[in-house]
Amino acid sequence: MSHNILITGGSGYLGGSLLAGLPAANLPPYQTLYALVRSDSQAEAVKKHYNATPITIDLSSPDSITSAITSNKITIVFHLYNTMDTDGPQHFIRALASVQKATGLQTHFLFTTGAKLFSSHAGAPTDTALPDASPESYTIQKNLSTTSPNPLMQQAALANTLVIDEATSLGVHAYVFAPCMVYGKSRGAFGNPISIQTTAIVKAAKALRKVYSFEDGNPTWPVCYIDDNTSLYVELLRAMIEGREVPNGKQGFYLASSGSVAWSDFYAKVAKELKGKGAVDTEEVVRWDGKDWEVLKGMWSAWGYPGDASVEMCSFIVGGECTMTSVNGKTIGWTPKYAPEHILETTNEEVALILENAKN
Numbered sequence: 262m263s264h265n266i267l268i269t270g271g272s273g274y275l276g277g278s279l280l281a282g283l284p285a286a287n288l289p290p291y292q293t294l295y296a297l298v299r300s301d302s303q304a305e306a307v308k309k310h311y312n313a314t315p316i317t318i319d320l321s322s323p324d325s326i327t328s329a330i331t332s333n334k335i336t337i338v339f340h341l342y343n344t345m346d347t348d349g350p351q352h353f354i355r356a357l358a359s360v361q362k363a364t365g366l367q368t369h370f371l372f373t374t375g376a377k378l379f380s381s382h383a384g385a386p387t388d389t390a391l392p393d394a395s396p397e398s399y400t401i402q403k404n405l406s407t408t409s410p411n412p413l414m415q416q417a418a419l420a421n422t423l424v425i426d427e428a429t430s431l432g433v434h435a436y437v438f439a440p441c442m443v444y445g446k447s448r449g450a451f452g453n454p455i456s457i458q459t460t461a462i463v464k465a466a467k468a469l470r471k472v473y474s475f476e477d478g479n480p481t482w483p484v485c486y487i488d489d490n491t492s493l494y495v496e497l498l499r500a501m502i503e504g505r506e507v508p509n510g511k512q513g514f515y516l517a518s519s520g521s522v523a524w525s526d527f528y529a530k531v532a533k534e535l536k537g538k539g540a541v542d543t544e545e546v547v548r549w550d551g552k553d554w555e556v557l558k559g560m561w562s563a564w565g566y567p568g569d570a571s572v573e574m575c576s577f578i579v580g581g582e583c584t585m586t587s588v589n590g591k592t593i594g595w596t597p598k599y600a601p602e603h604i605l606e607t608t609n610e611e612v613a614l615i616l617e618n619a620k621n
Contacts, residue, residue, distance in 0.1 A: 277449015
């Protein structure tokens with residue numbers, strides 16, 4: 262029996278690029294590629310553009326998840342939906358274990374999280390480099406699931422550890438994929454074409470007519486061009502189909518990044534490009550003074566989030582420090598094509614793309 266594959270989140274920025282990249286990826290033979298859809302138009306699009314079979318699953322229903330996996334004998338799931346979901350992944354994993362028992366084929370569950378879970382925002386250590394291959398990656402997530410000062414990060418860290426613990430107990434191979442600041446236009450045929458992270462910076466600056474920073478010192482963040490992010494997903498999928506044993510479980514954290522850039526360098530580039538396009542009034546990057554709450558309110562309004570703005574949440578969205586580095590991907594044959602400086606060299610294109618596609 263060959264593998265049946267399910268991709269969720271295909272209308273998203275990352276998932277759309279992944280689905281778009283599979284037809285030309287020269288993968289080993291597999292049986293069926295399923296793409297989770299939420300409408301008839303999406304169903305037609307995944308058939309037309311990705312040569313994938315559309316499937317509808319109620320992700321809030323354990324029975325719906327279990328039925329979809331077992332009835333279609335799905336053996337590989339790439340879950341690119343809801344980094345804080347502590348419930349749905351468990352049902353996917355249990356269903357995969359059932360298929361594995363029935364078919365004898367090794368099953369795999371890949372969960373997409375975020376680099377923020379390994380950053381100052383979550384309370385992760387940032388005083389030294391943190392290779393994704395380090396045994397500390399799992400330990401850090403386990404600890405943060407109860408100790409992170411940010412409740413959202415607690416839940417997301419719990420989601421990561423539950424995936425690993427449940428899969429390990431059932432013999433399913435689990436992988437936690439951590440996108441960083443991904444940039445560039447999605448290759449997806451429909452859905453969101455622009456990065457969430459870079460868009461937030463541009464939206465806030467446009468609304469306030471200035472680029473604001475919350476950072477002291479010179480903190481850095483890992484970056485990745487969208488095609489490099491996709492290619493790591495693809496190389497992991499290739500290894501699964503080929504039956505190669507690659508780092509999984511507690512060792513199965515994967516950061517897609519060629520390196521890091523300083524926020525100050527990226528802010529400066531964004532400010533320059535926005536000023537040139539008349540979207541802000543100055544190229545100066547302004548350090549928030551800790552007093553002007555109208556700045557925070559302006560950011561919060563630009564992002565369209567409910568509730569009241571806070572310093573912590575605004576900084577969470579457009580700043581912080583993350584010292585995570587990519588090691589595991591390179592051990593399985595992944596080589597990023599774009600150096601971290603590429604984001605600074607192409608900021609003009611990124612800003613133009615966001616201004617063209619952002620809803621406000």
